[in-house]
Amino acid sequence: MSDLTDKAESELSLAAEMRSRQQLKDRRLFLKSGVALTAAGAMTSSAIGDDSESEPTNSPGDRVVMGIMGVNGRGSAIARGMMAAGNTEVAYVCDVDTRAASRVSQLVGEVQKKDPKVVGDFRRILDDNGVDVLVVAAPNHWHAPATILGCAAGKHVYVEKPCSHTPEEGEMAVAAARKHKRIVQMGTQRRSWPGIVEAIQRIHQGDIGKVLYSRTWYNNRRPSIGIGKPTAIPDWLDWRLWQGPAPDRPYKDNVVHYNWHWHWDWGNGELGNNGVHGIDVARWGLDVHYPVRVTAGGGKYRHDDDQETPDTLMVTMDFPEGKSITWEGLSWSPLGPHDSGFGISFHGTEGSLVQQGTGYVMYDMRGKEIAKGNGAGGDKDHFADFLDGVRTGRLTNADIEIAHKSTLLCHLGNIAYRTGSVINTDPDNGHILGNPTANALWGREYAPGWKPEV
Numbered sequence: 001m002s003d004l005t006d007k008a009e010s011e012l013s014l015a016a017e018m019r020s021r022q023q024l025k026d027r028r029l030f031l032k033s034g035v036a037l038t039a040a041g042a043m044t045s046s047a048i049g050d051d052s053e054s055e056p057t058n059s060p061g062d063r064v065v066m067g068i069m070g071v072n073g074r075g076s077a078i079a080r081g082m083m084a085a086g087n088t089e090v091a092y093v094c095d096v097d098t099r100a101a102s103r104v105s106q107l108v109g110e111v112q113k114k115d116p117k118v119v120g121d122f123r124r125i126l127d128d129n130g131v132d133v134l135v136v137a138a139p140n141h142w143h144a145p146a147t148i149l150g151c152a153a154g155k156h157v158y159v160e161k162p163c164s165h166t167p168e169e170g171e172m173a174v175a176a177a178r179k180h181k182r183i184v185q186m187g188t189q190r191r192s193w194p195g196i197v198e199a200i201q202r203i204h205q206g207d208i209g210k211v212l213y214s215r216t217w218y219n220n221r222r223p224s225i226g227i228g229k230p231t232a233i234p235d236w237l238d239w240r241l242w243q244g245p246a247p248d249r250p251y252k253d254n255v256v257h258y259n260w261h262w263h264w265d266w267g268n269g270e271l272g273n274n275g276v277h278g279i280d281v282a283r284w285g286l287d288v289h290y291p292v293r294v295t296a297g298g299g300k301y302r303h304d305d306d307q308e309t310p311d312t313l314m315v316t317m318d319f320p321e322g323k324s325i326t327w328e329g330l331s332w333s334p335l336g337p338h339d340s341g342f343g344i345s346f347h348g349t350e351g352s353l354v355q356q357g358t359g360y361v362m363y364d365m366r367g368k369e370i371a372k373g374n375g376a377g378g379d380k381d382h383f384a385d386f387l388d389g390v391r392t393g394r395l396t397n398a399d400i401e402i403a404h405k406s407t408l409l410c411h412l413g414n415i416a417y418r419t420g421s422v423i424n425t426d427p428d429n430g431h432i433l434g435n436p437t438a439n440a441l442w443g444r445e446y447a448p449g450w451k452p453e454v
């Protein structure tokens with residue numbers, strides 16, 4: 001089944017469920033948590049209006065109220081983008097770094113002319129029945145645990161990529177979204193870029209023949225993160241809550257912010273950082289789901305520092321349909337194929353297609369350019385898609401199930417690298433077959449009290 005088929009089927013069942021509970025009659029009640037859904041079921045039809053679906057409006061009933069967890073870099077950009085989307089309110093700015101929280105709350109207050117509440121613990125957002133959406137833009141080890149708690153509290157969730165820190169967490173995040181009937185979208189915004197959507201349509205309609213292979217890559221010239229010094233925890237940081245579900249580690253001065261990406265306790269290396277963006281589009285274009293085999297090679301070659309994740313990594317993902325995806329990540333050498341540091345190319349029996357910027361270029365089998373397309377990039381369309389999903393109950397472009405399948409490929413690549421083994425997987429669910437050492441990395445150890453449950 002294609003993602004679109006998966007999506008359509010899930011949408012239908014979700015929509016049917018909602019109709020049967022009369023939720024679509026009052027979007028505002030749908031936006032609210034399980035408590036409000038019960039209320040919707042109990043209301044008389046005259047109290048909740050007629051059956052007709054109205055066009056999206058600017059009415060207060062369509063207003064999406066959100067809290068943003070983690071605002072240093074990405075969360076601040078999300079706050080700006082979500083406010084610009086219209087008929088939204090950022091009601092909470094949440095960060096365990098008080099400097100980031102006060103900087104972004106000031107910005108939000110100025111833009112929306114209403115000060116958000118500032119909290120350090122995102123569970124205060126979950127406690128508030130007036131909040132519809134939890135945005136998770138904290139580090140990766142928080143993504144699935146916060147998503148799962150958010151769904152259980154009746155919130156829809158916009159979660160940054162990757163949607164989980166381990167395969168086990170990804171499966172739990174999908175289960176939580178389905179169990180609580182919440183809309184969960186991952187921040188792989190290319191899923192909503194019109195130029196990329198058009199490229200994928202061309203691939204799916206056979207414009208370059210049968211597509212058998214997709215190459216993805218990421219190149220950069222990242223500096224060394226150095227050797228961290230154990231120091232006192234800064235007074236602006238709640239280090240225990242920064243770690244949250246991750247086991248307690250002594251504080252050192254080269255992790256917060258951003259460099260956590262290169263430590264296995266909190267990050268997923270470049271593969272789970274920029275790799276997931278390209279691999280997600282490749283998987284979409286090839287119309288593949290779970291692999292049969294994942295292998296990896298590479299190492300940490302460039303800098304002698306605290307980084308644990310590889311700076312040079314080549315991953316091959318083979319699928320049961322007789323198709324493959326590769327990813328090449330070089331964190332220290334900026335020159336990539338097709339003169340681009342980030343890219344995706346598709347190779348078919350009649351031609352090829354290369355993602356270029358926010359669009360694509362298509363070539364025939366002689367390498368002659370035969371078509372191109374482009375469109376807007378950024379977050380606007382992806383945020384609009386998410387907000388529409390929240391308002392209407394339809395699944396979104398990077399729904400959590402799609403998100404999990406793409407994120408899982410990154411986890412399997414990292415597991416292949418870390419265990420130096422060939423990872424054979426069950427093509428029905430991506431589970432690791434006959435490799436207990438690799439399977440030990442399917443889940444993770446949690447700090448007491450933080451193991452997610454669905």
Ligand SMILES: NC(=O)c1ccc[n+]([C@@H]2O[C@H](COP(=O)([O-])OP(=O)(O)OC[C@H]3O[C@@H](n4cnc5c(N)ncnc54)[C@H](O)[C@@H]3O)[C@@H](O)[C@H]2O)c1
Pocket residue numbers: 069070071072073074075094095096097100120121122137138139140142160161162187188189241242243244257258259273
């Ligand atoms: N979709 C995209 O294009 C895109 C771009 C950049 C980053 N991201 C993703 O966004 C996430 C954040 O990236 P970043 O670059 O902003 O990282 P960052 O380290 O700069 O910021 C993370 C913020 O989260 C805060 N935080 C940590 N624990 C928290 C908690 N318990 N509650 C509230 N806040 C907490 C940190 O204090 C920090 O301010 C990453 O997972 C990254 O992969 C996505």
